[in-house]
Amino acid sequence: MYSSDTLHEFRHFLLDELRSGRLHGGDRLPTERELSETWNIGRSVVRRVLSELKEQGLITQVVGSGTYVSADASEKLQAGAAQVTAMETSPAELMEVRVLLEPVVMQLAIRHATPADFMKMEECCARAEAAQTLEEFEHWDGALHQTIADATHNNFARSMFQLMNSVREQGDWGVLKKRSVTPQRRAIYEQEHRDLVAALKARDAEAARELMEAHLVQVRRNMFGY
Template identity: 55%
Template sequence: MSEIEVSQVVRTNGAKELARYLVEEISNGTLAVGIKLPAERELSERFNASRGAVRRVLGELKSRGLITQVVGSGTFVAAVPETTPAAGKGIGAISPAELMQARLLIEPMLPSLIVQYGTPQDFARMDECIERSEAAKTVEEFEHWDGALHEALAVATHNNFIRQILELATQVREQGEWGRLKQRSLTPERRTTYEDQHRALVNALKDRDEATARQVIEQHLLQIQRNLFGR
């Protein structure tokens, strides 16, 4: 797994540094197979990365077979990375246009699960993400919390299969091409529209109003599609 591939699964500098560190230390044998990794809290503090970012890094390494996580015991090195850059090609081949097509099919289905299984803690996390995104000073910071909101929506479904599908969508969103399109298209007026749509969506989910939530998601995604691609 190359440094470029590492950078595609995380946004913040701290998380990127953590990913690079773990891959390099596992590759050179400093962290040998069977070695237990530090706890998430320790990694978060050491690399100045959020606990969520640390979990995303560990989740990516786990999906590539480099680490294993044992409930109640911790996280352990499981294998040494292959030297070939084959891993990650599938994600790299997904275009922003293809991602939008898939999101328009998948994400309007989320409210049916969230209104059934969403908890007060889930909704509190959504509110936090919205507040942080509205306070963001840069496009990168706004994108980080926008992504965190999508992650919170996925978690609120309490469906692991759906969560994995949306995690793949997040990885595609973190590719350079998506970021360049978003940066060019995100005017202050459009950002305000996105924030209003996020608020309306979360409020509808809190009210267990599936129909309104679905409508807001569809309008939001169609707005993004028009802004990105002029459709």
């Protein structure tokens, strides 16, 4: 099994090479074996990162010839800056920021949330509880946090949470979440979500802040052990 940190570092290296112009359109990348040996990582890690870059249109792979930088890679990196930022952000970096920022956002949500916003939060909780798979539960988990951000009716807060959810959609997050979530932990998360929404509906800023912080610290501990 590959290390999430190793995969993240290798991905970041290649993106930085493309962004800086050290790798130009048409340049041939080293072979999978060469990259594996240079970075002392498994070829499965190399293949996964190259596959991601190919899906983004940043590289092309020609059977029997090799892997090449796409001619418009630089333009695509500039146009998709937010998406690239999500690709470069590790799950640990995301949680570090979430624990600091999301509790603070609760006050804005309480100040501006409408009855329609609270109905959407309740729906996210119900859909998460009814989810038959972890992937479906994770989707509605992320949707709840995004709905709370939307309830601030603040465009910057909305955009910030959209970027955070983009990181959650990366494969690294899903792998870690799958390893850490047990049926018992999922039940705890569901109750924490319900308690948080209740505090928001009661317009209790202090309780909502404390509940969000405790929830995120719990998720971080389960995922990373600290």
